Structure formats: C-alpha cells, structure tokens
Amino acid sequence: MKLLKLVPDNTNIGFLRWRNIAVAISVLMIIGSFALVATKGLNFGVDFVGGQMIQVTFEDREEAPVSELRESIGGLGYGEATIQRFGEPNQVSIRMRLPDEAQERPEAANEMTAEIVQLLKSDYGIDKPDSVDSVSGKVSEELLSKGVWSLVGALLAISLYIWIRFEWQFGAGALFALFHDVSLTFGFFALTQLEFNLNIVAALLTIIGYSLNDTIVVYDRIRENLKKYRKMDIVALLDLSVNETLARTVMTSLTMLVALLALIIWGPDVIFGFSVAMFLGVLIGTYSSVYMAAPILIWLKVGPDSFIPADADNGKAEKLGGPEQAG
Amino acid sequence: MLDFPRWKVIAISLLLAFGVLMSLPSLFFGESHKYWPTFLPDETINLGLDLSGGSHILLEADPADVARTRLETMEESVRAVMRRADPRINIGDISRQDGVLSFMVRDSTQVDAAREELLPLTTGAGLTGQRDWDIEVRDDTRFVLTPTSAGLETAVDNAMDTATDVIRRRIDEMGTREPTIIRQGDERIVVQVPGLEDPEALKALLGQTAKLEFKLVDFEADPNAVASGRAPVGSQIFPYPDNPTGIPNIAVKRLGGISGDKLTDAGQGFDQETNAPVVNITFDTEGGARFARLTQNNVGRPFAIILDGEVLSAPNINEPILGGSAQISGNFTVESANQLSIALRSGALPVELKVVEERTVGPDLGQDSIEKGMLAAIIGTVAVLTFMVVTYGRFGFYANMALTLNLFLILGVMAIFNATLTLPGIAGFILTVGSAVDANVLINERIREERRRGRRIIQAVEVGYKEASRAIFDANITNVIAGLLLFIFGSGPVRGFAVVLIIGICTSVFTAVVVTRMWVALWLRRKRPQELVI
Numbered sequence: 001m002k003l004l005k006l007v008p009d010n011t012n013i014g015f016l017r018w019r020n021i022a023v024a025i026s027v028l029m030i031i032g033s034f035a036l037v038a039t040k041g042l043n044f045g046v047d048f049v050g051g052q053m054i055q056v057t058f059e060d061r062e063e064a065p066v067s068e069l070r071e072s073i074g075g076l077g078y079g080e081a082t083i084q085r086f087g088e089p090n091q092v093s094i095r096m097r098l099p100d101e102a103q104e105r106p107e108a109a110n111e112m113t114a115e116i117v118q119l120l121k122s123d124y125g126i127d128k129p130d131s132v133d134s135v136s137g138k139v140s141e142e143l144l145s146k147g148v149w150s151l152v153g154a155l156l157a158i159s160l161y162i163w164i165r166f167e168w169q170f171g172a173g174a175l176f177a178l179f180h181d182v183s184l185t186f187g188f189f190a191l192t193q194l195e196f197n198l199n200i201v202a203a204l205l206t207i208i209g210y211s212l213n214d215t216i217v218v219y220d221r222i223r224e225n226l227k228k229y230r231k232m233d234i235v236a237l238l239d240l241s242v243n244e245t246l247a248r249t250v251m252t253s254l255t256m257l258v259a260l261l262a263l264i265i266w267g268p269d270v271i272f273g274f275s276v277a278m279f280l281g282v283l284i285g286t287y288s289s290v291y292m293a294a295p296i297l298i299w300l301k302v303g304p305d306s307f308i309p310a311d312a313d314n315g316k317a318e319k320l321g322g323p324e325q326a327g
Numbered sequence: 328m329l330d331f332p333r334w335k336v337i338a339i340s341l342l343l344a345f346g347v348l349m350s351l352p353s354l355f356f357g358e359s360h361k362y363w364p365t366f367l368p369d370e371t372i373n374l375g376l377d378l379s380g381g382s383h384i385l386l387e388a389d390p391a392d393v394a395r396t397r398l399e400t401m402e403e404s405v406r407a408v409m410r411r412a413d414p415r416i417n418i419g420d421i422s423r424q425d426g427v428l429s430f431m432v433r434d435s436t437q438v439d440a441a442r443e444e445l446l447p448l449t450t451g452a453g454l455t456g457q458r459d460w461d462i463e464v465r466d467d468t469r470f471v472l473t474p475t476s477a478g479l480e481t482a483v484d485n486a487m488d489t490a491t492d493v494i495r496r497r498i499d500e501m502g503t504r505e506p507t508i509i510r511q512g513d514e515r516i517v518v519q520v521p522g523l524e525d526p527e528a529l530k531a532l533l534g535q536t537a538k539l540e541f542k543l544v545d546f547e548a549d550p551n552a553v554a555s556g557r558a559p560v561g562s563q564i565f566p567y568p569d570n571p572t573g574i575p576n577i578a579v580k581r582l583g584g585i586s587g588d589k590l591t592d593a594g595q596g597f598d599q600e601t602n603a604p605v606v607n608i609t610f611d612t613e614g615g616a617r618f619a620r621l622t623q624n625n626v627g628r629p630f631a632i633i634l635d636g637e638v639l640s641a642p643n644i645n646e647p648i649l650g651g652s653a654q655i656s657g658n659f660t661v662e663s664a665n666q667l668s669i670a671l672r673s674g675a676l677p678v679e680l681k682v683v684e685e686r687t688v689g690p691d692l693g694q695d696s697i698e699k700g701m702l703a704a705i706i707g708t709v710a711v712l713t714f715m716v717v718t719y720g721r722f723g724f725y726a727n728m729a730l731t732l733n734l735f736l737i738l739g740v741m742a743i744f745n746a747t748l749t750l751p752g753i754a755g756f757i758l759t760v761g762s763a764v765d766a767n768v769l770i771n772e773r774i775r776e777e778r779r780r781g782r783r784i785i786q787a788v789e790v791g792y793k794e795a796s797r798a799i800f801d802a803n804i805t806n807v808i809a810g811l812l813l814f815i816f817g818s819g820p821v822r823g824f825a826v827v828l829i830i831g832i833c834t835s836v837f838t839a840v841v842v843t844r845m846w847v848a849l850w851l852r853r854k855r856p857q858e859l860v861i
Contacts, residue, residue, distance in 0.1 A: 003860060004717045009779055055692070106387060107534075107681035114527055130692040132526070136683040139385065143818065150816035154809045161808060165801055202751055202813060202821045206758060206828070209809035213762070213802040217769065220798040248772040251718065252765040255711045259761035262707035263754060268696040270377070271754055278758070 006254070007247040015290055016239050019298070022291040026180055033187025040190045045197030046133050048147070050098040050140035052113040055130040056120060058090040065124075066092060072123060078112050087269045091130070098137050106136040131270075147201040151182065154208050162212075166219060169300035174215050177293040181211045181284045188280055194273045203277035210256070211285025214249060215293045221245050222297065230304040238294045253286045331848040339845055343732055346834075349739035370742045374521075375749030377820050378697050380690030381521035386533060386680040388490065388514045393483045393678050394474065398423050401448070401460070401472065405430065408444045416441050420469075428472040435468050445470070451478055483514065486677040491516055494680075496673035497532055516680065526687045528666065536679050537670035539587025539608075539655075540633040541618070543625060544641050548578035565631065567638035569658045577638050579631045585621055589614025593671035595664040598656060604664040606655040608671060615651030623647040632657070634667070686819065700753035707757045708734075715764055719771045720860050725846045726767035729838040733763055736834040737827060746830075749823030759831035762806075766839035769795040775861055784859045785851060792844055799840060803832050 046053045058064050066083050073081040073094065082095040094116065102108040113134040120126040135143070155178055163171030182204055189196050221241040229237060260282065263275040353371040355363045363369070376383050402423060409416040417433040418441070432441050442462065449460035449472065459478030463471045491510050498506045498520065507519040523529060545562040554574045558564045567577040592609040610618055621630070622644050631641045632655050639657030659667070712730070715723035737759065741748065774791035782790060807829055814825035 003720050006718070009775075057691075105681075106683045110530070110682040110685055113685065114530065117527060128689045128691075129687070130689045132685060132687040134682075134685040136387075138387075139684045146816040146818070150812045153816070154812045157808045157812065158805045161805055198818065198821050199751060202817065202824050205809045205813045206824075209806040209828075210762065212805045212809075213765065216802045216805065217798050220801065224794070244776065245772075247775070248765075248768050251768045251772070252762075255714055255764050255768070256758075256761035258710045258714065259707035259757045262703045262710060263757050265703070266699060266706055267703035267754070268699040268750060270692075270696060271750055274751065274754060278754075 005247075006250050011243045011246055012239075013243060013246070014239055015242050016235050016295065016298075019291065019295040023295055026288070026292055029187070030180060030183045033183045033190070036187045036190035040193070042186070042189055042196045043193045045195045046095065046135045046140065047197045048140055048144045050102065050109055050135050050137040051096050052109060052116070052132070052134040053093055053095045054113070054116060054120070054132050055086065055091065055093045056124075056126050057088070057130055058092075058124065058126070060125075061090050063089045064092040069094070069124075072119060073116060076112075076115055076119065078115075102137050106138055109136045110134045143198065147198065150201065151204060151208075154205055155179070155182075158208065158212055162216070162219070166223060167302070167306045169297055169302045169306065170219050170223075172300060173293045173296035174212060174219070176296055177215055177288040178208050178211060180288045180292050181207055181281060184284050185277060185281055189277070194276065197273070199271060199274040200277055203274045203281065206278060207281030207285055210282060211288060214252075214285055214289035217245055217248060218242060218289050218294060222294070222302075226302070226304050226306070234298055234303060238297065242290055242294060249286060249289070253282055256282045331845055331852070336845060336849070339842060343736070343838075343842065346736040346739040347732065349742050350735040350737075353738050353742050368742075370745065372738065372741045373745060373747040374693075374697075375747045375752065375820055375823050376519060376521060376686065376693075377688050377750045378693045378700075378748065378753075379521045380523075380688050380693035381519065382523045382526040382529065383684075383686040383819060384518045384520075384526075384530060384533065384682055385511075385684035386494075386516045386518065387683045388483070388487060388516075388678045388680055390479070390483050390514055393486050394426060394479055396678070397474065397479070397482050398426065398428055401428050404448055405445070405472075408448065409441065412440065412444050416444065426474065430470055432468045432470065438464060438468060441470065445472070451481060457481075483678075487514060487516070489677045490680060493674050493676050494518065494533060497669055498529070500669045500673055501529065501532065503529075515683075522690060523687070526685070528662070530682050530685070532666055532670060533680060534682060535666070535670045536635045536676045537667070537673075538635055538675040539590075539671060540584055541587065541621065542579040542581075542584030542631050542633060543621075544629040544631050545578040545580050546629065550574065553578045565633055565636065565638045567631075567641070569640070570638070577631060577641060579633070579638075583621070584630075585614065585617045587614075587671065588675055589617070590671055593668040595661065595668045596654070598654070603656065604659040604661045605657075606659070606664050606667050606671065607652065608655060609652045612651075618651070618653065619647060619649045623649075696750050696753075700750060704753060704757050704760075708760050711760055711764060715767070719767075721850075722767070722771050722774070722843075722847070722861050725843045726764055726771070726839065728846070729767065729843045730760060730763055730835075732842065733759070733831070733835050733838040736838065737831050740830045740834060741826065746826050747823050748827070749820035751820045751824035752827045755824045755827030755831065759827065759835060763831065763835035763839055765802075766795075766799045766835065767843060769799055770840070770843070771861060774859075778859060778861070784856065787859070788847060788851065792840070796840060799836065803836055806832050 064085065069092070070081055070083055078096055078099050084093050085091065086093050096112060096116070099108045099112050113132060117129060117132065120129065155175060158178070159171045159175040162174045185204060185207060189200065218241060221244055222238060225237050225241050257279060260275055260279045264272065264279060267275055349368055349370065352363055352367070352369055402421060405428065409418050416437045418430045419433055421430040432438050445462055449458060449462055451457040451459040457477055458475055459481070461473045461475055463473065465471055487510055491508060494516060495508045498508065498518065503520050503523065505521055509517045511517050518533065520529065545559060548559045548562060552559065553564060553576050556564050556576060558578055561581055562578045563581055564576050564578055566575060568575055570577060587608070589611045590608050591611045594607050596605055596607045597603065598605045625644050626647060627644065629641045629643050632639045639655060642656060712727045715726050717723070719726065734756065737756065770791050773795045774787050777787035777790045810825050810829040810832065814822055814829065817825055
C-alpha cells in the first residue's frame, strides 16, 4: 500500500533564514491590528455592551421588510435599530443599544426587548422570534471583565507552566507568540467588523491552547536537540527542529483546518464567527510557532547550557544531557 | 513494547466498554428513548437551551429595596410595641431618612421603658446574639435605629431564599416542565426553562412582586390635596391609574388595613354582573377573621385594593364579608387575572426582582442548530478519518478507531456527570476530532522518523510512543489550563464548550496514546511483521 506523504522525508528548509523579515512583518501586523482596533473598533455584541438582539424569520415573506421594520422600531423611541440579514433573505437580526435610562434602571434593557417582541407580534404576526438576547449594562460589564480576565489568566498561567516545564526563555517566547496570535485575531475582527461576542472569547482561548500545542511540539524538539547536538549552531539547530517536526505540523494543521472548514460551510450560522476565528487562529498559530516562538530563543540566548544547573561542572553536565533527562 | 500484560488488556477493554455503554442512552434521545432497556444505566447528557430551545433569565434584586422594606416593617413594629406597652409609650416625629429610623419619645421618663421594648426587635434571630439594629439615644429623647451590616446581609440572604422558593412555586404553577432555578451570588437568581411557550408571560410573572393590601379609603381627604400628592395626617397617597374620578391618586388610611399574604387560594373568575375578569381569593382563618372585622366595621365605605403599591380598584363595602373569600376587581384581562392568581397563590416576593439578562432560543432555531451542527460534525469527522488512513495506513486505522471510541467516551463521561451539551459544545466535539488525531500524528511521525534513522521496527515503535508522549502531555496540560479558565470565567453555552474540551482532552490522551499502543503491541506480537508501512 502506498501511503500519502504530504511532506517529503528529511526536509532541510532554512526557515530561520527569514526570521528578521518575518518578525518585522509580524511586529508590523501587531501594530496594524492595534491601530485597526483603535480606529475602527470592535463590533461588540450585546454580550459586552448591553442592549438587545432579536433574530426573526418572516415565514410568510420572501424578503424581510428591513426599512419598514427600522422605521416602526424607531417609533418606539429607543433610538435607531441595527438590522442585518443573516442566513436566508427573510431572516434578520435586530440589534439595539442600551436605552438611555439603563444607567439607573437595569431592567430597562429588557423592557425595551419586550416592547420590540410585542411590536413584531402585533405588526408582523411573529409569534416567536428565533432568538432573543437582552443584557443589562451591569451584566455586560461583568461579562466583558470576565472575558478579559480569562484571556489574561490563560496567557499567564500557560506561560508559567512552560517556564516551569522548560526554561524562562521558552515561557517568554511562548507568551510572545500567543500575544501575536491574539492581537492578530483582534485585528481581523476589527477589520471585518464581524460580531465580537462571548463565543469569540471561547475561540480566542482555544486558539491560545492550539497555538501553544504547536509551540510546545517545536520547543520539545528544540530541547531534545539542544541536549543531543551540544556543539551545533543555534540557528541550524532551530532549523533542524522545525524541519523534523514539519510533517507533524502540516498534518495536524490540515486536519484541524478540514474539521473547521466543515463547521464554516455546513455548521449553524450562530457559530459562524467562532468557526472563522478558529480557522484563522490555526493558520496564525502554526505560523507563530515557527516564526515567533523559535527566533525569540535566539535573541534570549538559549543554548545547551540553559538546561543545566548553573553550579554544575562540565563533566557532570555532559552526563545530564541525555534525552531521557527531559523536564 | 510487546510486553503488554493480559490484565492490562482486560482493564483497558472494560474501561472502554463501560464508557461506550454510558454514552448509549444519550444517543437514544427523544422518542426512541423508551426502547432503551431499563436494566441498563439511564444517565443522559442534557441539551443546552441553545439546542433544545427555551429561556435563560437572570433576575436581580436591589439590596436597597430590601433595606427600604425592612425599615418600613421596623417602623410598623415600633409603632405597634409602643402602643401596646403598658403604660402606653407615646412617640412622634418618626422619620425614615438616610436609611435609619428615628423617633422621639414624648415623655422623657419613658426612655428606659422604650429601650426595653426595642431590645427584642433589634436582636437577630438565632443563638449568635447578633444585633440587627444599633440603638442610639440622642438629645435624651430621640431614638435612632441604624441597621447593622450583618443584619442587613442576613435580611437580604433570607429575602433571596424566600424569593427563590416563591419563583419555583410560580413556575411550577405555570405547568412548565423541568425548570432550573438557582440562586447565584448574593442577589441574583437564574431561571432556565426549556421549550417555553411564552417567555414574555414568564417574565411578567417573575417580575411581579404580588404584594396585596387592603386599606380603607380616606374619603374626607381634600381632593385637590390628593391630586397634588399631599396626604392628610394619618393617611398616605397611592397612585390609582384607573380612578373613575379621573384623579390618578387616592388617599388611604395608614392604619386599619390588612395585608393579602394570608391567602389559601386565588383563582381567575368573572364578575357576576359585569362579566369582567376578576381574581377570587380565599383567606386563611386568621386573614378571614381580620377581613370580616374590617368589612363589618366599615359598611358603606370604600376600601382600596392595592397591588405592589398601586391601587387596582376601590369598591364600596356593601355588606360585611364573613365567608373568608373576596373578589378583586380591576382593569383585568383574562390573562392578567390568571397571572395575578398564580402570583398570589405562590406568595408575594419579599423583594422586587428585575430581569437583567435574557437569552431565549426558539425551538426551530435549536433544532436547526442540532441538525447543522451534526452534519458539520459528521462531514468533518469523515474527512479527518479518511485523511488519517490515507496517510498512515494501519496506524491511521488504529488512530481512527481510537478517535471514534473517544467520541463515545466523551458522551459517556458527560452523561455520567449529567453535563450539558451546547452549540459551542458541538463545535468542541469537532475541535476534539481535529486535535485528538494530533497525538497520533505526533506518534506516527516519530515512528517514521525513527525508522528512517534505521531503528528496528519494534524499537522504532517503542521510541516513537515514548518520545512523543512527552510533547503530548505538555501540550494537553496547557490546553486543559485554557479550558479550565474558560469554564471558570465563561457562562452558559461557552461553559458547555469548555466541558467538552476538558473531557475530550482527558479521554483523547487515553484513547490516542494508551489504547492505540495496546492495539499496536498486540498486532506486533501476533504478526511479527518484517516490514512496517507507515
């Protein structure tokens, strides 16, 4: 039986030759992402800014009466509605910001929702909206701070773990690579103005987990090779490690992308943003494991001695350096 | 490598069989579940509201509201004990400003007696001897009662407990199936109701305090003063939107009323003359006696029926009502009368609750999500399985078997813990498929590599598993860390995602590393292949 080999045996690609350019581009991309978030802002969903979103299907119509709907909701006096199509032409989502009085009365958001649901019922005969999300200002603030804390917490906890299992240089490298992945995903959401909601935070955390998965596989091989080839130049050693793990990197990324592609194409509309974010995250995460996480080790001066206690003499160090001594 | 003791094989096989068995009841969902044999485990996973359809409603109480009610109750109690004291203690200049209750004792010689009367009112229940209120005497005769923070905390806590019970009774009265009602934090209650017909009716019911009072109308009050909201001495003004006189206010006597919490039953009915919807209530013995006394002493005068601080109607008492039941008229529809009946039957909420978050998913959208999610999951899985077997041959087949078992195991573990499957949870399954094969990819690539370096078959397999395991372990730990943070800080559907992710990581390490290793070892031992196609 002839088996498929996506990556030929014994590749020797000089990935790290382009490291300066790659890192420069990445840093520019990070800055660009920040600039995008600062200028265009993120299209926060009701989860994070409060207000309400109703999704409805106009069963008896070909197309949703968008402008008519906008007008009649505007008549309720809560301000302009953001009405967008999703899925079929007769399906729309109706989004409203928090009403003015929501500051003093937390229930105001839900009262507004009730009025709109009532309007849909009386004017358009819609008994049940497909979904209703209504979030008060206080709850949305809590959700936002929880989301931020879960991201910051995950980044720090994971870096700490890498530091303990490897060395501080590796922890710093992993943290920087993750920072890169998260920043670029934010930039993507600012650029496309896809809705940024709780699901996207879940996607970001999964991206962090996945990207790290990749980074660890590369780091693990670097650690092994550092002990095996003690005289090798660090750039060559990193290249060797990346090449040795290349087949696995490509294979795993492809299986992930295939699974996610199925989710993007055939999956429910509700988690479309989530799937897109994950797809992008896998691409960015794979890239950053090679071009962000590895080069940083050069600049942080990782060498074969990084895994040897400072007070150990050379002869002892030689014995300690076997691959079995990992961790 | 080849040394795989028989007991290990048996233990691993039993564990797998158990996991698969536990997953089966969840696969027989809906109608087909009744064909599931009863002697087998019956634990199933729950479907999240975003899949089954239903409403998630977060209610929040305002502690200031509890403090206010508590201050009012305290004032009533102070008035009552001072009046009943022997000799009667005259007090005046009562104020509830700034969250404290203050009043003057008119006769300075009675200050000590007044303090004695106050002591039992201000000490908390229970054995701790905790003070609920601090008593302070200023300028010899002015008492100031300040609520202690511990006392207020207990009061809020009790109010929330009662509120949770009341809400549970109300939802049960609505005949809703399988509601979940949980107190959350200090001042919140989560209500989750699957497959709800009318979320708006539920919210209206939950938001209604349903505090019913009957008070005598002060018909001597100057109508102009009442209209402008000024109350005569001994009376207070209540809003009365449906007042036939056109004035949106009415003055009622402070004293001599009764509260409507002494009810045994309430139900929607129709007025015999006007045929308008009304609410019929039945008092308990004590309430009935009080109501009889009130009506007996005030025949020919109007009394106000007050619901949540607003007057519903103010009918005349035509004759004493001695039977212990009464009729509440007001501007009702059949629905609103019905709803009020439910609220009255289940008791008044001790604190006003406000809807601060609502997530409702219609049943159609939920069904649509399940179908599309399943379709995507099947396509994604088949694609990955094909990919694996084309790339790694026999080893890919083992990985696929492991992956399939892993999906059953995740379901099984979720069923054991009665975990909830949400829409992001389905996405979690798909991601687990993608990342679970990663462990096998790592192992298989390593075996290829070791073969290229010239190791013999058995040695290459052994080194492959051993060296790859380290990276697999590290990578999965970090994934669990991310998953745990997601679980801790996440809410609702996102939590469902974290659950699948964490369980999936644990089971996938087991199936991808331990189980495939066993299969490979058994195969190598039996066949002793001379060539390794990988």
